[in-house]
Amino acid sequence: MAAVKLLGFWASPFVNRVQIALNLKSISYELIEENLRAKSQLLLESNPVHKKVPVLIHGDKPISESLVIVEYIDEAWSDGPSILPSDPFARATARFWAAYITDKWWPLLTEYRTAEGEEAKAAAKEKFFEGLVLLEEAFVKSSQGKGYFGGENIGYLDVVLGSLLAWLRVREVTQNVTFLDKTKAPELAAWADRFTLNPAVVNVLPKTQKLVDFINSFTKAS
Amino acid sequence: MADEVKLLRTWSSPFALRIVWALKLKGVEFETIFEDLAKKSSLLIENNPVHKKVPVLLHNGRSVCESFVILEYIDETWTNGHPLFSKDPYEKAEARFWAKFGDDKLWLSVRGILFGNEAEQEDAKAQAREHLKYLEEQLEGKKYFGGEAIGYLDLAVGWMANLLSVLDEITGHVLIEELKFPLLWKWMQVFSDAPVIKESWPSRDKLVVKFRAMRDLYLAGKN
Numbered sequence: 001m002a003a004v005k006l007l008g009f010w011a012s013p014f015v016n017r018v019q020i021a022l023n024l025k026s027i028s029y030e031l032i033e034e035n036l037r038a039k040s041q042l043l044l045e046s047n048p049v050h051k052k053v054p055v056l057i058h059g060d061k062p063i064s065e066s067l068v069i070v071e072y073i074d075e076a077w078s079d080g081p082s083i084l085p086s087d088p089f090a091r092a093t094a095r096f097w098a099a100y101i102t103d104k105w106w107p108l109l110t111e112y113r114t115a116e117g118e119e120a121k122a123a124a125k126e127k128f129f130e131g132l133v134l135l136e137e138a139f140v141k142s143s144q145g146k147g148y149f150g151g152e153n154i155g156y157l158d159v160v161l162g163s164l165l166a167w168l169r170v171r172e173v174t175q176n177v178t179f180l181d182k183t184k185a186p187e188l189a190a191w192a193d194r195f196t197l198n199p200a201v202v203n204v205l206p207k208t209q210k211l212v213d214f215i216n217s218f219t220k221a222s
Numbered sequence: 223m224a225d226e227v228k229l230l231r232t233w234s235s236p237f238a239l240r241i242v243w244a245l246k247l248k249g250v251e252f253e254t255i256f257e258d259l260a261k262k263s264s265l266l267i268e269n270n271p272v273h274k275k276v277p278v279l280l281h282n283g284r285s286v287c288e289s290f291v292i293l294e295y296i297d298e299t300w301t302n303g304h305p306l307f308s309k310d311p312y313e314k315a316e317a318r319f320w321a322k323f324g325d326d327k328l329w330l331s332v333r334g335i336l337f338g339n340e341a342e343q344e345d346a347k348a349q350a351r352e353h354l355k356y357l358e359e360q361l362e363g364k365k366y367f368g369g370e371a372i373g374y375l376d377l378a379v380g381w382m383a384n385l386l387s388v389l390d391e392i393t394g395h396v397l398i399e400e401l402k403f404p405l406l407w408k409w410m411q412v413f414s415d416a417p418v419i420k421e422s423w424p425s426r427d428k429l430v431v432k433f434r435a436m437r438d439l440y441l442a443g444k445n
Contacts, residue, residue: 049323049356061312068318075311088298089284095291100272134272 002059004029007043009036011214014066015054016204017163021073023200024154025080067098070159084156090142094149097138098160105131106164109171109179125177129184135161136185143187147194154198162195166205170212227252228280230266232259233424234432236381237289238277243377244296246418248303290321293374306374317367320360321378328353328379332386335395336433337440343395350397354406361405365412376413383410383419388429392437 006022006029008015022029034043034053046055046062056063058076063069074083084091108131112124142149142157149157165180172179182189195201206214229245229252231238245252257266257276269285270278279286279295286295297306307314331353334346357379360367367375382398390396400407413419 049327058312063312063315063319065319065322068315068322071318072311072315075314088295089281089286091298092286092291092295095294096286096288099288099291 005032005057006030007032007034007040007046007053007055007057009034009053011206011211012053013163013167016166016206017066017159018054018056018069018073019204020154020159020163020201021070021083023204024083024159025073025077027073027077027080066163067102067160070156074156081153082155083150083159085150093138093142094156097135097142097157100131101135101161101164105135109168112177113171113175128179129181132179132181132185132188136188139187139191143191148191154195154200158191158195162192162201163205165192165196166208166211169208170215173208173212174215225250226280226282228255229253230255230257230263230269230278230280231276232257234429235276236385239422239424240289240377240380241277241279241292241296242422243372243380243418244293244306246422247306247372248296248300250296250300250303290318290325290378293377297374304371306368306377308369308373316360317373317375317378320357320367320375323353323356324375324379328357329381332389332397335393335397336389336437339441339444343393347395347397351402354397354403358403358405361409366409372413372416372419380413380419382406383414384423384426385429386410388426388433391430392434 004022004027006015006018008019008031010033019031032040032042034040036053039051042057043053043055044051046057047053047064050064052064054064054066054069056069056072058072063072070083084094105128108124108128112121112128115121115124138157139149142151144151146152148154149161154162168179171177180189180192196205227245227250229238229241231242231254233256242254255263255265257263259276262274266276266278267274269280270276270287273287275287277287277289277292279292281295281299286292293306307317328350331346331350335343335350338346357367360375364370366372367379386397398406398410414423
């Protein structure tokens with residue numbers, strides 16, 4: 001069985017995505033913690049295009065981009081529990097929301113943080129919550145009354161969205177806004193707690209205080 | 223029960239063209255519904271409420287949106303036709319990686335040339351050339367990005383095979399020179415000549431008119 005290495009960084013939610021996927025499949029791997037201010041030769045060679053983490057190295061083959069890696073893990077370890085659903089339409093729905101979360105919704109948080117002035121901030125916040133409501137609807141449809149997007153068990157969309165929870169919670173603290181608003185998204189709020197405590201997740205997502213300290217160390221340094 | 227397949231598209235969208243190609247490669251019969259993006263139909267808005275964009279695939283009444291998502295859906299649904307992906311997970315991962323690269327990086331730099339002033343164009347051109355070097359490497363020893371046959375990545379970056387010549391005509395900037403990118407150069411000819419691809423190209427003259435107008439509008443808006 002070829003060795004598995006993960007080039008990562010503890011605070012990166014995209015690395016966390018891969019870690020959770022590896023845990024779901026019970027895959028043993030070596031985690032190589034990168035210093036993002038002094039990237040290793042291995043990282044630069046394994047991901048020359050983006051020079052970013054996560055990079056999964058399976059044997060001698062590097063794979064980059066968190067969503068690509070998660071699909072790879074699902075397909076390369078096909079005898080473990082499935083991460084994506086098996087039905088093509090359900091897969092398409094999961095991939096659609098994964099792209100929406102990653103490309104459209106998650107960047108709204110940064111848009112909110114960096115928006116200047118009351119109006120801009122309010123507009124960004126509104127867009128964020130509109131998206132949250134869409135995701136709540138998607139959760140209800142996808143979970144079909146069960147605990148996860150994937151149904152009884154964690155699936156692809158749980159991993160994609162759930163990996164962002166640590167940073168979402170940190171931003172709630174630093175921005176003093178309840179982003180995962182129970183009144184707007186009650187099912188998602190309950191799912192978030194459930195997801196965080198899942199065995200495949202519990203030791204992966206960084207704790208809020210550690211991330212707060214991390215952010216503070218940046219702002220002090222600059 | 224016969225499949226009912228409809229594709230909401232515009233005549234010029236390179237993203238929708240990917241789906242035309244995929245359906246034709248699979249031999250799937252489908253109905254085309256042309257959208258006017260200035261006056262979006264209720265069919266489009268109902269079936270893609272989140273983005274309100276084309277392409278949208280309607281398969282027996284259910285909608286699939288986002289071109290890469292649709293391509294995967296097509297490959298997983300019509301499994302007897304021409305495969306879009308290799309069976310090998312690593313080759314699949316590579317195809318997905320480079321497809322995303324094509325949209326996130328290369329397409330942006332090409333747009334930078336199309337819509338930029340002279341200084342911006344020079345920057346964008348340098349970037350595009352860097353991006354193209356990576357794609358050139360992916361063609362080593364292959365006829366198509368998919369190997370012996372057209373695959374997912376060919377469909378994902380296939381827009382290059384006609385839009386780059388349109389770009390050349392409008393801006394005078396040539397990106398894929400035979401000497402600099404011999405494999406991409408050859409691929410563009412071979413890909414464009416494949417029957418399913420050849421018969422589906424939108425009118426080049428219309429594309430030139432359209433993009434020229436977009437460029438003029440964009441530059442006027444900046445000044």
